[in-house]
Amino acid sequence: MAASRRTTALLKSVVGSQLRSYSKGVRTVTLIPGDGIGPEISAAVQKIFAVAKVPIEWEVVDVTPVRGPDGKFGIPQAAIDSVNKNTIGLKGPLMTPVGKGHRSLNLALRKEFNLYANVRPCKSIEGYKTLYDDVDVVTIRENTEGEYSGIEHEIVDGVVQSIKLITEGASRRVAEFAFNYARSNGRQKVTAVHKANIMRMSDGLFLRCCREAAEKNPDIRFEERYLDTVCLNMVQDPGMYDVLVMPNLYGDILSDLCAGLVGGLGLTPSGNIGTQGAIFESVHGTAPDIAGQDKANPTALLLSAVMMLRYMNLPDHAAKIERACYSTIKEGKYLTADLGGNGKCSEYTDEICQKIAAE
Amino acid sequence: MSTSLLLRTVSGPLRNLGHFKAGSVWTITREAHNKSKSLLAQYGGRFTVTMLPGDGIGPEMMTFVKEVYRYAGVPVDFEEISFDPNSESETDFFDAITSIKRNGVAIKGNIETRENRPGQISRNVELRNELDLFTYVMNCESFPGVQTRHKDIDIVLIRQNTEGEYAMLEHENVPGVVESLKIVTRANSERLARYAFDLAQKQGRKKVTTVHKANIMKVSDGLFLETCTAVAKEYPNIEHNNMIIDNCCMQMVAKPQQFDVMIMTNLYGNIVSNLACGLIGGPGLLSGRNMGPQYAVFEPGTRNTGQSIAGKNIANPIAMLNASVDLLDHLGLDYHAQLVGSAINKTVNEDRIWTPDLHGQATSIDVVQNVIRNIQEQTKTKNWGGPRMGR
Numbered sequence: 001m002a003a004s005r006r007t008t009a010l011l012k013s014v015v016g017s018q019l020r021s022y023s024k025g026v027r028t029v030t031l032i033p034g035d036g037i038g039p040e041i042s043a044a045v046q047k048i049f050a051v052a053k054v055p056i057e058w059e060v061v062d063v064t065p066v067r068g069p070d071g072k073f074g075i076p077q078a079a080i081d082s083v084n085k086n087t088i089g090l091k092g093p094l095m096t097p098v099g100k101g102h103r104s105l106n107l108a109l110r111k112e113f114n115l116y117a118n119v120r121p122c123k124s125i126e127g128y129k130t131l132y133d134d135v136d137v138v139t140i141r142e143n144t145e146g147e148y149s150g151i152e153h154e155i156v157d158g159v160v161q162s163i164k165l166i167t168e169g170a171s172r173r174v175a176e177f178a179f180n181y182a183r184s185n186g187r188q189k190v191t192a193v194h195k196a197n198i199m200r201m202s203d204g205l206f207l208r209c210c211r212e213a214a215e216k217n218p219d220i221r222f223e224e225r226y227l228d229t230v231c232l233n234m235v236q237d238p239g240m241y242d243v244l245v246m247p248n249l250y251g252d253i254l255s256d257l258c259a260g261l262v263g264g265l266g267l268t269p270s271g272n273i274g275t276q277g278a279i280f281e282s283v284h285g286t287a288p289d290i291a292g293q294d295k296a297n298p299t300a301l302l303l304s305a306v307m308m309l310r311y312m313n314l315p316d317h318a319a320k321i322e323r324a325c326y327s328t329i330k331e332g333k334y335l336t337a338d339l340g341g342n343g344k345c346s347e348y349t350d351e352i353c354q355k356i357a358a359e
Numbered sequence: 360m361s362t363s364l365l366l367r368t369v370s371g372p373l374r375n376l377g378h379f380k381a382g383s384v385w386t387i388t389r390e391a392h393n394k395s396k397s398l399l400a401q402y403g404g405r406f407t408v409t410m411l412p413g414d415g416i417g418p419e420m421m422t423f424v425k426e427v428y429r430y431a432g433v434p435v436d437f438e439e440i441s442f443d444p445n446s447e448s449e450t451d452f453f454d455a456i457t458s459i460k461r462n463g464v465a466i467k468g469n470i471e472t473r474e475n476r477p478g479q480i481s482r483n484v485e486l487r488n489e490l491d492l493f494t495y496v497m498n499c500e501s502f503p504g505v506q507t508r509h510k511d512i513d514i515v516l517i518r519q520n521t522e523g524e525y526a527m528l529e530h531e532n533v534p535g536v537v538e539s540l541k542i543v544t545r546a547n548s549e550r551l552a553r554y555a556f557d558l559a560q561k562q563g564r565k566k567v568t569t570v571h572k573a574n575i576m577k578v579s580d581g582l583f584l585e586t587c588t589a590v591a592k593e594y595p596n597i598e599h600n601n602m603i604i605d606n607c608c609m610q611m612v613a614k615p616q617q618f619d620v621m622i623m624t625n626l627y628g629n630i631v632s633n634l635a636c637g638l639i640g641g642p643g644l645l646s647g648r649n650m651g652p653q654y655a656v657f658e659p660g661t662r663n664t665g666q667s668i669a670g671k672n673i674a675n676p677i678a679m680l681n682a683s684v685d686l687l688d689h690l691g692l693d694y695h696a697q698l699v700g701s702a703i704n705k706t707v708n709e710d711r712i713w714t715p716d717l718h719g720q721a722t723s724i725d726v727v728q729n730v731i732r733n734i735q736e737q738t739k740t741k742n743w744g745g746p747r748m749g750r
Contacts, residue, residue, distance in 0.1 A: 130613070131508040147541070152578035158545035162579035164524075168535035195626075197472075198481060201529040202539040228633040232661065235612055235637035249572075253605050253630060260609030 027312065030082045031058045034092025036286025037296035042092050044298040044349040045305050048324075051353040054309065054317045059086060063094065063109070075108055083113060087277030088312060090305055093286045107150075110143055115272035115279060116170060117177045118143045118251065121307070122258035125267060127330035128339055132261045135238040139258055140181065141251020142174040142206075143272060148248045166202040166247060168209060175213035177273065178245035182220050189221040190214070193230050193246035193254065206247055230254065234261070259283075266338050269303035271311065278311055280304040290337075294344045297336040299325065302352075324355035398653065399463040399690065406690050409458045409465035410437040415664035417468020419672075420679035423727045424466065427680060430731045431702075432738070433687065433695045438462065445473060452482060456489050465656045466686050468679070469664040480527045483662065488521050490656065492649035493547055494554050495520040495628060497660050499635040499645060504708030505717060509638050515564065515620045516635060517555040518628025520649060522547055525625045543579040543624065545586055552590035554650070555622045559597050567591065569601040570623040570631065580624070587622055608634060636661050641716045643675025644707070646682035648689070655689050657682040672722045675714040677707060680730065702733035 033042040046058060061082045065073035083089045094106060109115070117140055124135045151163040175192075182190050192210040196203040207224060214222035227250050233240050234254075238261055244254060259268040265284040272279045282300035290296060302325055309318035328334065334348045335341025400407040412418040418441070428435055438458055442451035459465045470482040486492075495518040501511055528540040552569075559567055569587040573580040584601055591599035602610070604627050610617060611634050623631065636645050645660035659678035668674050680703050687696035706712050712729045713719025721729075 132612075148575050150575075152576065154578060158582075160543045160579045160582050162541040162543070162576050164539040164541060166537045166539070195629075198484070198525050198527065199529065199539050200479075200527075201531060202537045205535075205537050228629050228661065229663075231630050231633040232637040232642055235634055236641060249626075253608055256605035257608040257612060257634075260612040264609065264613070 026055045026057050027088070028057045028059050028086045029308070030079075030086045030089040031060045032063050032079070032089060032091040032094075033060065034286065035095040036093060036288045036291040038092030038094075038286060040292070040294065040345060041282070041296050041298035041301045042090075044345060045090070045301050047349055048302065048321060048352055048356065049305070052317055052321050052356045054314065054321075075112065080112060083277065083279070088308060089277070089279040090301070090308055091279055091281035092301060093282055093284055095286045095288075107148075109279065110272065113272075113274045113277060113279065114144070115274040116142065116144050117174050117273045118255070119181065119271045119273060119307075120255045120259070120268060120283075122255075122262045122268060124262050125329055126326065127332055128263050128267065130261065130263050132238055135258065135261045137234075137238060137241050137258050138181070138185075138187065138243045139251060139255040140174065140178045140243060140245045141255055142170060142245075142247050143251075144248075145170050146248030148252075164199075164202055164249075166205050168205060171206045171209035171247075172213065175210040175245060176216075178210075178243060179213050179217040179220055182243045183217070187220070187243050189223065189242040191230070191241055191244050192222070192224040193227050193244050193250050194224065195227050195250075197226065203247065210245060227254075231257070234258070264338075265300065266297050267299050267303070269300060269307045271304065271307045273311075278308070280308040280311075294346055295337055296345045297338050298345060298349060299329070299339075320356060320359060321352075324352045324359075327355060328352050400461060405434040405436055406464075406692075407436050407438055407462050408686065408690075409455065409462050410439045411455055411465060411467035411470065412439065412441050413468030413664065414471040415469065415666040415669045416674040417470075417664070419670070419674065419723065420468060420659075420676055421466075423676045423723070424679060424683045426727060427683065427699060427730055427734070430734050430738075431695055431699050433692065433699075435686075435690070435692075437466075442470075452485070456486065459486075459490060459654055459656065463654055464686060464689060465654075466679075466682055467656055467658045469658070469662050471664055471666075484525055484527060486656070487649060490649075490651055490654045491521065492651040492654065492656060493519065493521050494551055494650045495632075495647055496558070496650060497632050497635070497645060497647045499632075499639055501639055502644065502704075502707050504711055505640040505644070505713075507638060507640055509615050512615045512635070512639060514615065514618045514635055515558065515562070516628065516632050517551065517558070517620065517622050518632065519547060519551050519624045520628075521625075523625030541576075541579055543582050545582060548583045548586040549590060552587040552622060555587075555620060556590060556594045556597060559620045560594060564597070564620050566598040566600070566619040568607075568618060568621045569599070570604050570607045570621055570627050571601060572604050572627075574603060583624055604630070607631065611635070611638070633661055641675070642678065643714065643716045644677050644681070646678050646685055648682075648685050657686045657689070672724060673715050674723050675716050676723050676726055677703060680727075698734060698737055699730075702730045702737065705733050706730050 031042060033039045049056060059082055061079040063075050063079045066076050068074045119138065119140050121138045122135055124133055145165045145167060147164045149163060149165040152160065154160050178190050192207055194203040194207050196207050234257060259265050268283060270281055270283045282304055284300055306318045306322045328351045334343035334351045336343055336345060336348055410421055412421040425437065440455045440458060472482045497516040499512060499514040499516060522542045522544060524541045526540055526542040529537060531537045555567060569584055571580040571584045573584045615638055636642055639645065642661040642663050647658055647660040649656040659682055665674050684696050684700045687699065706726060706729045710729055712721045712726050714721055714723060714726060
């Protein structure tokens with residue numbers, strides 16, 4: 001009796017989810033190709049998705065800043081409307097003009113869509129050998145405040161202060177997100193990274209919020225570690241850590257550190273989760289020197305797109321594309337120059353498409 | 360004025376007067392054995408150094424330092440000061456500061472500060488601020504005998520030690536909103552940069568890299584970067600470049616051999632120094648030097664209390680012993696520095712007596728005894744001679 005009740009519940013959830021995706025039909029996703037190699041890698045991703053028959057429609061927008069009515073440069077309204085409507089976006093690398101009064105475009109997007117958590121899973125890729133083989137870490141970084149609030153003043157000539165802002169609301173939000181992410185992705189442990197021995201009040205507040213979130217999620221293990229201890233241990237034994245949650249600056253540094261362990265920014269996916277949606281992006285640069293020469297490596301953007309599929313509850317398609325990508329890298333026949341090969345971007349893309357079609 | 364009164368006014372700690380023997384030669388050490396302009400307390404040929412064991416593994420490490428110094432015949436007397444982390448009173452702490460000001464140098468472990476009241480500054484930070492130890496220097500050199508993923512690392516890390524993110528100025532204006540101030544001053548950045556370039560020049564280093572995050576923190580890190588670049592122009596034979604901290608970390612884990620001398624603010628220094636220690640073999644090997652215009656304090660590089668391994672005889676004493684070698688170097692006791700330093704290197708690289716943090720089986724005492732044995736080997740044939748009298 002109990003067994004059949006359980007089976008019914010299971011069937012309902014499985015069928016229900018399938019019904020959900022059927023009823024939703026094809027979802028529209030905003031695509032921001034970006035600059036430099038952006039357009040070619042975006043095209044590669046679109047091709048792969050088409051072959052994999054992913055139920056997604058792309059809406060391509062351009063975020064090149066335009067002068068608004070108030071004279072300041074800002075994201076064009078069309079782009080903002082698109083992301084607000086679709087609530088999911090995929091972004092290629094953007095070129096931020098240095099100085100010249102342009103606000104960092106990435107920062108503008110973050111503020112516009114209230115993207116409060118940046119998630120970067122770093123996993124060692126079989127087939128691309130680095131000095132570290134067993135990395136499987138996810139860094140979750142608070143994305144809106146902390147040291148990057150941009151509040152700085154020159155108090156007197158030669159003395160500058162920069163303000164690091166930590167609020168309870170933002171810290172609580174990112175802590176809860178970390179535990180939910182850990183649970184939905186089958187992770188066992190969340191580590192809060194802080195420097196509360198020095199920044200007692202600010203990191204102390206962050207730590208308190210993490211502890212409260214931990215109490216509400218007793219099924220996930222929780223520990224807290226100093227930033228320097230994490231750095232020390234990460235380069236000796238990355239297997240010690242699972243999910244890391246931290247304020248903005250530490251997150252920036254640690255996520256790049258972990259990316260370095262697995263092979264650099266050309267292989268690392270990244271997702272920015274907001275209150276009403278999410279934008280997934282590749283975090284490498286625009287590489288203007290190889291733009292348009294079919295030499296770019298689309299792996300980072302592709303893996304970010306896979307993350308996006310999982311977020312959209314399309315795990316089967318995600319797994320299929322991911323498998324094809326990893327096995328292509330493992331075989332090593334069509335690797336692009338940054339991975340040590342001499343293949344072309346199109347060859348690499350075609351190989352992945354072939355593998356997907358063969359499944 | 361009588362001789363004894365003259366001695367009392369110019370010599371070191373008063374208690375040493377009891378050891379004074381008529382006819383001994385002694386010197387006022389304003390010039391002798393001075394690498395910096397610090398005032399060292401030397402009396403009767405022996406230096407006095409303040410010792411702050413701190414908490415955790417600190418006290419055990421200090422006994423090892425004393426043992427090793429004894430066997431190496433080092434002419435140093437330690438003035439030991441410990442304080443109770445639970446006590447509310449500040450007098451012990453200020454006694455320590457006075458002692459260091461008197462002696463000019465100190466060797467210390469990490470001091471734990473319990474959160475007695477909000478806004479209480481970490482004791483370690485307060486010590487550095489009081490003594491104006493504006494630079495923290497770490498020589499990160501690979502140990503050839505230790506098995507690591509990266510080899511041949513040789514980086515000098517110079518970290519701003521008194522301001523930056525460690526200003527410990529925080530306030531909560533509105534409940535739930537905390538502000539923490541990071542202070543960067545041109546004066547401190549400039550003397551740090553000068554110290555770095557002078558050191559690079561003296562040691563024959565070719566390249567200095569400034570690490571910063573000026574693309575985001577435009578004003579504060581911008582000032583730091585600008586100051587370092589300006590000072591670099593005065594040293595045209597040394598190459599200067601700059602790197603953003605996140606890129607720097609990525610490069611450190613991939614190719615740390617590209618770095619030579621690195622300058623950075625307090626927090627980035629903390630991160631990169633721990634990274635470097637991790638790459639070289641862990642927190643138990645490297646030591647760091649807190650340098651100021653008048654005083655110098657030596658300690659293990661990663662500044663860990665090691666509370667979880669205290670009293671278990673498994674802590675790695677190499678870091679503290681290396682700090683003691685730095686101390687000997689600073690005091691100008693070159694023979695002893697070379698003696699102890701080579702004994703330590705032999706223990707780690709050739710004899711391979713390693714504690715568990717280096718995946719070895721030895722205890723702390725095993726390591727220290729090996730170092731002492733190496734010292735005894737070297738001093739077997741040395742004729743120590745009599746006291747330095749004018750005879």
